[in-house]
Amino acid sequence: MEQKFLFLLIQLICTRHVVGLLFPRESESRDMKDLSGRWKFRVDDSTDRNQSFREQWWEKPLHASGHVIDMPVPASYNDITQDSKIRDFVGWAWYETTFFAPASWKSSLAWLQVGSAHYNSIVWLNSIRVGDHSGGHLPFEFNVTNKLNYGATNRLTIAVNNTLTPTTLPPGTVNHYSKDQGYPDGYFTQKYDFDFFNYAGIHRPVKLYTTPHLRVSDIFTYTQTITQDPSVAAVNVFQVNITDAKDVASGAKSNAGYNITVVIKDAEGVTVANGTGQTGYLYVYFPKLWWPVGMSSEVGYLYTLEVYASAPSNGNAPAQIDVYRMPIGLRTIEVDETQLKINGKPFYFLGVGKHEDWDVRGKGFDWSMVVKDFNLLAWLGANSFRTSHYPYSEEIMQMCDERGIVVIDECPAVGMRSADNFVNETLLHHQQVVGEMVSRDRNHPSVVMWSVANEPLSSLPQAAGYFKTVLDYARSLDPSRPVTFVCNAHYDKDVATPYVDVVSINKYEGWYDDPGQLDVVEGRLKFYIDKWHQTRSKPIIHMEWGAGAIAGFHDNPSVMFTEDYLVDLMNRHFAVFDELRNDTDPFLIGEMIWNFADFNTAQGTNRVQGNKKGLFTRNRAPKWPAYVIRERYKELQKQNGTTRNRNSRREKHWERNYDVFQVQDAFEVLEL
Numbered sequence: 010m011e012q013k014f015l016f017l018l019i020q021l022i023c024t025r026h027v028v029g030l031l032f033p034r035e036s037e038s039r040d041m042k043d044l045s046g047r048w049k050f051r052v053d054d055s056t057d058r059n060q061s062f063r064e065q066w067w068e069k070p071l072h073a074s075g076h077v078i079d080m081p082v083p084a085s086y087n088d089i090t091q092d093s094k095i096r097d098f099v100g101w102a103w104y105e106t107t108f109f110a111p112a113s114w115k116s117s118l119a120w121l122q123v124g125s126a127h128y129n130s131i132v133w134l135n136s137i138r139v140g141d142h143s144g145g146h147l148p149f150e151f152n153v154t155n156k157l158n159y160g161a162t163n164r165l166t167i168a169v170n171n172t173l174t175p176t177t178l179p180p181g182t183v184n185h186y187s188k189d190q191g192y193p194d195g196y197f198t199q200k201y202d203f204d205f206f207n208y209a210g211i212h213r214p215v216k217l218y219t220t221p222h223l224r225v226s227d228i229f230t231y232t233q234t235i236t237q238d239p240s241v242a243a244v245n246v247f248q249v250n251i252t253d254a255k256d257v258a259s260g261a262k263s264n265a266g267y268n269i270t271v272v273i274k275d276a277e278g279v280t281v282a283n284g285t286g287q288t289g290y291l292y293v294y295f296p297k298l299w300w301p302v303g304m305s306s307e308v309g310y311l312y313t314l315e316v317y318a319s320a321p322s323n324g325n326a327p328a329q330i331d332v333y334r335m336p337i338g339l340r341t342i343e344v345d346e347t348q349l350k351i352n353g354k355p356f357y358f359l360g361v362g363k364h365e366d367w368d369v370r371g372k373g374f375d376w377s378m379v380v381k382d383f384n385l386l387a388w389l390g391a392n393s394f395r396t397s398h399y400p401y402s403e404e405i406m407q408m409c410d411e412r413g414i415v416v417i418d419e420c421p422a423v424g425m426r427s428a429d430n431f432v433n434e435t436l437l438h439h440q441q442v443v444g445e446m447v448s449r450d451r452n453h454p455s456v457v458m459w460s461v462a463n464e465p466l467s468s469l470p471q472a473a474g475y476f477k478t479v480l481d482y483a484r485s486l487d488p489s490r491p492v493t494f495v496c497n498a499h500y501d502k503d504v505a506t507p508y509v510d511v512v513s514i515n516k517y518e519g520w521y522d523d524p525g526q527l528d529v530v531e532g533r534l535k536f537y538i539d540k541w542h543q544t545r546s547k548p549i550i551h552m553e554w555g556a557g558a559i560a561g562f563h564d565n566p567s568v569m570f571t572e573d574y575l576v577d578l579m580n581r582h583f584a585v586f587d588e589l590r591n592d593t594d595p596f597l598i599g600e601m602i603w604n605f606a607d608f609n610t611a612q613g614t615n616r617v618q619g620n621k622k623g624l625f626t627r628n629r630a631p632k633w634p635a636y637v638i639r640e641r642y643k644e645l646q647k648q649n650g651t652t653r654n655r656n657s658r659r660e661k662h663w664e665r666n667y668d669v670f671q672v673q674d675a676f677e678v679l680e681l
C-alpha cells in the first residue's frame with residue numbers, strides 16, 4: 010500500500026509544472042475588486058492600424074486621443090454599436106477605465122487578472138506597460154504592486170488586437186487588395202476556416218486582488234484512488250506551490266521551510282482530512298463521491314480544499330498567513346479500450362456541442378445567459394458538453410462542478426486546415442495554450458477529458474508528430490485525465506488518432522454527407538462508426554452530428570433546413586446509437602449533437618444569419634428537435650451506468666503504450 014502511494018507521489022512530483030492561475034477569490038488574507046462595468050473605447054482604424062502606437066494612446070486619458078465611446082466590459086465590442094465598421098473591425102481596439110486603490114492595500118501584493126481578451130492584449134497601468142498576452146480564451150495576470158497609486162485613482166488601459174494569422178490559435182489569414190482593382194486604399198480582409206464569428210474585446214471580468222507577500226500561487230489536486238470498499242477512503246493527491254515575493258526578488262529558491270497546511274472540509278464545513286507540506290495525499294473516509302447527473306441521487310457533491318501558507322515565525326513579526334479555498338470533487342476517471350468510467354462505472358455522454366455565443370454581448374461573459382443555459386441543459390436532460398472550440402469561462406466550469414455536468418475541455422486549435430498551420434511556431438504556442446488550459450481547469454471534477462483540437466487536417470503526414478507532441482504534453486501536465494482531439498478526417502487517412510485515448514469523430518451523415526438522403530443515414534453511419542472502431546480499437550464518441558433547422562420552417566415529407574428534417578435525421582441516428590449501445594461489447598461512449606443553440610458566424614453564402622443547427626434559437630427558444638432530444642436524454646439518463654452491456658471484454662487498465670505506432674515526420678519535441 011505504502012509503495013503504491015509513494016509511486017503516486019513520485020508521479021505527481023514528476024508531473025511537468027506549468028504555472029497555473031488560481032481563480033481570484035476573497036479570503037481572510039485576500040481582497041478583491043471587480044472592474045467590470047462601462048469602460049471608454051476607441052478603435053485604431055488608421056490605414057496602417059498603427060496610429061495609436063505612433064501617438065502613444067496609453068500616455069494620456071484615452072479621450073485625449075480623439076472621440077471615445079462607452080463599451081461594456083465584459084462583452085464583445087462587435088454587436089454593441091450600430092456601426093458595421095466596429096462589428097467587422099480588425100486591428101487594435103483600445104479600452105480604458107479608472108478605479109480607486111485603497112491605501113490599505115499597500116502592505117500586500119496586488120494582482121490584475123483579465124479573465125480573457127481576444128486575441129493579443131497589451132496592458133498599461135497609469136501609463137506603465139505591465140504586460141502582454143497572446144490567445145483569446147484564457148486568463149492572464151500581472152503583478153501590479155509597484156505600479157498602483159495607493160489611496161488614489163488609477164487609470165487602466167488595455168489594447169486588444171483580434172488579427173488572426175497562420176500561427177495563431179485559432180489561425181486565420183489577412184488578405185490585402187489592390188487599389189488598382191477598385192478597392193479602397195489599404196483595404197484588407199480577415200479570413201478564417203472555422204465556423205463561428207471571430208468576436209473580439211475584453212470577454213471576461215477584469216479583477217484586481219491582493220495577496221500577502223508569501224502566497225499560495227498554484228494548486229493541483231485530484232482523486233487518485235477510491236478504495237474497493239467505499240466506506241474506506243478516497244485518496245486525494247495534492248501539490249501546492251507557494252511563492253514568496255522576497256525570494257522572487259532575490260532569486261532564492263522558494264518553498265523552503267515554509268508552513269503549508271491543507272484541509273478538506275465537507276459541505277457542512279466539517280474537516281474530513283488534513284495534512285501538511287507541499288505535496289502529499291489525504292484520505293477521506295466515507296467519501297461522498299462527485300457524480301454527474303443521472304448517475305446518483307446526489308449530484309455534484311463538492312468539498313472545500315483549504316490551503317494555509319505561512320513563513321516560519323521571525324522574531325516579533327506577526328506571521329502572515331495566506332488562505333485560499335477552492336471547491337473540489339472526489340471522483341476518478343479511467344479509460345480502457347471500450348469505456349470511459351467515472352468512479353469505476355461506465356459513463357455515456359448525452360451531450361451537446363456549445364458555444365459561448367449570445368446576441369448583443371457576443372462572447373462576453375454574462376451571468377444571465379450562463380444560468381439560463383444551465384437551466385436549459387437540465388431541461389434537456391443533457392449530462393455533458395464540450396467547450397467547442399475554446400475553453401469557456403472558469404465560472405462556467407464551476408457551475409458544471411456544482412450541477413454535475415461533465416465537460417470535455419477543448420483548446421482553441423480550430424480551423425487548422427492548411428499545412429501552414431503545422432509549423433514549430435504554432436506547435437510552441439499550442440503547447441503554451443494547452444498548458445494554460447490544463448493548469449486553469451485541472452482541479453475541476455466536471456472536466457473528464459482534454460481535447461487539444463477540433464477538425465485539424467489530420468491526414469497530413471506531419472500531423473502525426475505534431476499531435477503526438479501536443480497530446481503527450483497534455484498528459485505530462487495532468488496524469489489523471491484522458492486526452493483526445495476531434496477528428497473529421499477519414500478513418501483511412503487520419504494519422505493522429507493513434508495517440509489519443511478516446512477517438513472523437515465528427516460526421517454529418519444526411520447533411521454534409523449524403524445531403525437530403527435520409528434513407529441511407531442508418532446504413533452509412535453504422536458502417537462509418539464500425540470502420541473507426543476496427544481501425545483504432547478505442548472508445549468512440551460521436552462528437553458532432555446534426556442538420557441545419559431554421560426555426561419555424563416545416564415540410565412533410567421533410568426537406569433540409571426544416572425542423573422536421575432534423576427530427577427525422579435524429580430518429581435515424583438514434584436507431585444506430587441504440588444498436589451500438591446494446592451491442593454485446595459496446596464501444597460507443599457518447600452522442601453529442603451539434604449544436605445546443607444557433608450561433609453567429611462570419612457572413613458567407615452558406616450561412617443565413619449564422620449557423621442554424623441549434624436545438625434552441627439564439628434567444629434560447631426551443632425548436633421541435635429540442636423536445637425530441639429531451640425525451641431521449643431524460644429516458645437514457647435513467648440508464649446511465651446501470652444497464653449498458655459491458656461484460657464480454659476483459660477489462661483492461663488504462664495503459665499508454667504508443668511505441669507500436671510509427672511516428673512519421675516527427676517534430677523536434679520543443680520545451681517551453
Ligand code: BDP
Nearest residue numbers: 204463464515553603620622
Ligand atoms: C463542424 C465544425 C463546427 C461547425 C459544424 C457545422 O466542427 O465548428 O459549426 O461543422 O458546419 O465541422 O455546423
